[in-house]
Amino acid sequence: xxxxxxxxxxxxxxxxxxxxxxxxxxxxxxxxxxxxxxxxxxxxxxxxxxxxxxxxxxxxxxxxx
Numbered sequence: 001x002x003x004x005x006x007x008x009x010x011x012x013x014x015x016x017x018x019x020x021x022x023x024x025x026x027x028x029x030x031x032x033x034x035x036x037x038x039x040x041x042x043x044x045x046x047x048x049x050x051x052x053x054x055x056x057x058x059x060x061x062x063x064x065x
Contacts, residue, residue, distance in 0.1 A: 002051045004028075006037065007058040017042070020056055 005020040016036045019025035029035055042053045 002049070003054055004051055005054050005056045006042070007056050009058055020059075 004024050006017050007020055009016050009018065017038065018036060019028050025035075028037060032041065045051055046053065
């Protein structure tokens, strides 16, 4: 099963979800034709393919070790 990490960003009251790994982000962008993904699209992809989406902190929110 493929695990894809995604993070959320809030912009002016709108929530956007982005795929974190660049390779998967590029592939999903080619599939959907946009840079963001919705919860509904994640649900459909999980039903069609052996994939799990995991929410991770946004890159600017990560704390270096």
